[in-house]
Amino acid sequence: MNWDDYEGLGRALHEANPDVNHLTVADADLVRLVSALPGFADARIRPDATSLTAVRFAWVAAAEGDDDGSPYDGSA
Amino acid sequence: MTHVDRREAGLYWQSRMGNNADGIGGNAHRYDVVAEEADGSISSRHFLVDYGLKLGGGRGYSCEFPSPEGVFVRRGESAPDGGGGPPEALLLTHAHEDHLGAVRHAIDMGYSCPPVYATAFTAAMLNNSLVKAGIARDLWPEIHIVRGGDVAEIGSAKVEFVPMDHMPGATALRIRTKEASVFHTGDYKFDETLALGERADPHRLRAIGAEGVDMVVSDSTSVATNGAPASEAEICRNLTRIVGDSRGRAVVAGILGSQLDRLVSLGRAAHANGRVLAVCGRSLADNVAAAQAAGLDIEGAAGTRILTSREARDLPPETVLMVTTGAFAQSNAGLMRSAHRQPGALPIDENTTVVIPQRAIPSVKTAHASMVAKLEERGAKVVTAERAPELGYGPIHQSGHAVERDAKLLYTLLKPRKIVAPIHGDGKQVEANGRLARSLGIPSLMLERNGAVVHIGASGASVVGVEEVSRIGARESEAVVKQLPRAPRGQGRNNRAPPAVFVYDRLDGSGRIVQHANLPAPEVSTRPKAPDGPQTVYAGARLHVQTSR
Numbered sequence: 001m002n003w004d005d006y007e008g009l010g011r012a013l014h015e016a017n018p019d020v021n022h023l024t025v026a027d028a029d030l031v032r033l034v035s036a037l038p039g040f041a042d043a044r045i046r047p048d049a050t051s052l053t054a055v056r057f058a059w060v061a062a063a064e065g066d067d068d069g070s071p072y073d074g075s076a
Numbered sequence: 077m078t079h080v081d082r083r084e085a086g087l088y089w090q091s092r093m094g095n096n097a098d099g100i101g102g103n104a105h106r107y108d109v110v111a112e113e114a115d116g117s118i119s120s121r122h123f124l125v126d127y128g129l130k131l132g133g134g135r136g137y138s139c140e141f142p143s144p145e146g147v148f149v150r151r152g153e154s155a156p157d158g159g160g161g162p163p164e165a166l167l168l169t170h171a172h173e174d175h176l177g178a179v180r181h182a183i184d185m186g187y188s189c190p191p192v193y194a195t196a197f198t199a200a201m202l203n204n205s206l207v208k209a210g211i212a213r214d215l216w217p218e219i220h221i222v223r224g225g226d227v228a229e230i231g232s233a234k235v236e237f238v239p240m241d242h243m244p245g246a247t248a249l250r251i252r253t254k255e256a257s258v259f260h261t262g263d264y265k266f267d268e269t270l271a272l273g274e275r276a277d278p279h280r281l282r283a284i285g286a287e288g289v290d291m292v293v294s295d296s297t298s299v300a301t302n303g304a305p306a307s308e309a310e311i312c313r314n315l316t317r318i319v320g321d322s323r324g325r326a327v328v329a330g331i332l333g334s335q336l337d338r339l340v341s342l343g344r345a346a347h348a349n350g351r352v353l354a355v356c357g358r359s360l361a362d363n364v365a366a367a368q369a370a371g372l373d374i375e376g377a378a379g380t381r382i383l384t385s386r387e388a389r390d391l392p393p394e395t396v397l398m399v400t401t402g403a404f405a406q407s408n409a410g411l412m413r414s415a416h417r418q419p420g421a422l423p424i425d426e427n428t429t430v431v432i433p434q435r436a437i438p439s440v441k442t443a444h445a446s447m448v449a450k451l452e453e454r455g456a457k458v459v460t461a462e463r464a465p466e467l468g469y470g471p472i473h474q475s476g477h478a479v480e481r482d483a484k485l486l487y488t489l490l491k492p493r494k495i496v497a498p499i500h501g502d503g504k505q506v507e508a509n510g511r512l513a514r515s516l517g518i519p520s521l522m523l524e525r526n527g528a529v530v531h532i533g534a535s536g537a538s539v540v541g542v543e544e545v546s547r548i549g550a551r552e553s554e555a556v557v558k559q560l561p562r563a564p565r566g567q568g569r570n571n572r573a574p575p576a577v578f579v580y581d582r583l584d585g586s587g588r589i590v591q592h593a594n595l596p597a598p599e600v601s602t603r604p605k606a607p608d609g610p611q612t613v614y615a616g617a618r619l620h621v622q623t624s625r
């Protein structure tokens with residue numbers, strides 16, 4: 001896996017770190033946790049902010065599931 | 077299709093969605109920057125402001141949005157269908173779905189999105205929207221992060237990002253050329269007690285007004301409301317009393333996922349009453365994660381850690397304030413799932429106080445009332461935003477949009493010389509905004525439909541023509557959905573369904589179908605993924621941004 005495979009990384013992070021708070025994990029810790037995943041090939045590449053944020057959201061998705069969309073957000 | 081020439085020096089503004097004849101929703105604007113060069117030739121560049129969704133059109137679509145055809149560049153091409161230059165940039169005012177939700181659909185339809193300029197929180201939520209849609213990473217637009225005070229140069233125009241109060245990262249745009257100056261408000265209000273992100277600065281707005289503003293393009297949503305709005309600080313005090321009166325009971329709050337300022341108020345209310353704050357549910361979690369990604373200190377603002385529902389699971393319920401979604405009774409939101417005792421939902425019983433610090437909008441009132449009744453059937457005490465004043469707690473909700481007082485303040489600070497153009501409203505809301513401007517002696521331009529092209533130049537502001545803006549209606553493809561191993565909704569955590577696959581109908585400007593599910597097939601960008609995803613060949617021009625730092 002590399003930094004662009006945000007969905008795979010999100011799932012792997014969820015499985016490997018069930019006790020880490022995926023909501024407020026710091027960027028530096030997120031990089032460290034991704035780099036420690038088995039099969040991660042980009043450990044020596046610093047991710048750009050966009051790639052790192054995508055992985056963060058994919059972890060949230062893996063941990064929280066899909067329930068509770070808020071389709072009306074924006075009109076309040 | 078009609079085309080209006082834009083060849084006079086100055087700025088052209090076109091509302092492509094936001095002045096709908098069929099009701100509020102969706103926001104998309106085009107600005108053209110036209111300059112006369114030293115050799116007498118005309119140069120022209122253009123950019124887009126917001127690209128959002130209109131929900132609930134009543135035609136069976138998940139959403140509608142202005143068509144990318146003729147505006148965005150199809151992947152593999154160098155110019156939009158029908159010619160003309162590509163947009164230089166897409167500037168986003170804030171992270172609500174009705175301002176950025178269409179980006180993922182345009183990419184899904186096979187278009188490249190121009191480089192995006194947004195504040196950090198907005199950029200993070202765009203990122204979230206692309207992740208949720210399963211858009212392959214190589215199809216994403218370039219995303220550039222700006223801060224309040226930054227200035228982007230687009231052709232001969234300078235565009236300043238001006239912080240406004242609405243949600244974290246909300247910004248107005250001050251667009252200036254030699255001949256014209258426009259202030260595009262985005263969604264806004266004035267509340268200096270909001271905790272997250274940069275605050276609107278009346279001194280800066282007055283200075284902008286003193287330097288000259290010709291036209292204000294302004295949010296109309298709540299302008300018809302008069303009286304003093306409740307500040308977030310007042311709401312926080314009232315929530316603190318509600319939580320205090322619930323000693324020994326579980327407290328569950330239902331808000332909208334994007335109401336992070338309300339989450340902060342709930343955190344402060346929890347902390348003041350010796351409780352911890354926990355959040356539960358995807359859209360709320362997404363917004364908290366976006367705040368973290370954007371560097372907003374949400375835990376510092378709330379004065380308490382934010383626990384995941386897993387972390388809070390084993391704590392005594394009377395020591396927790398659990399925040400979930402469901403303020404609008406969305407079918408798969410936290411409160412709704414609890415009301416219907418779905419597997420994995422938060423338990424709610426006679427020892428629970430439910431707080432809903434968000435008023436229901438008209439379209440959800442029936443569902444909201446039946447959800448509240450169901451929660452009460454479970455024995456819960458339910459304090460809604462509608463009931464809180466009569467229960468003696470005072471207001472626990474305030475609209476995120478400018479009320480009359482706010483709009484009056486804005487126009488007084490900016491002193492528009494030529495015109496106010498109300499946007500983001502239905503006919504009545506637009507009319508109220510225009511009436512307010514006229515009461516201050518400022519002419520108003522009330523557009524009852526999208527597509528009008530307005531020129532602002534040395535000679536004044538005027539409508540120079542109208543172009544039909546066709547729409548796209550998006551609905552989930554049932555044929556594709558049926559083939560995918562989609563788990564049923566409401567099965568608790570880890571209910572991971574693949575991103576929806578959409579089909580797109582072309583609609584005319586008033587929402588009538590002109591081409592049914594027959595648009596050119598997009599190169600597949602949502603799951604199931606093509607093995608070798610197409611490359612983004614259009615990267616657009618990188619803007620020069622002067623930072624405020």
Ligand SMILES: [Zn+2]
Nearest residue numbers: 074170172263
């Ligand atoms: Zn908004």
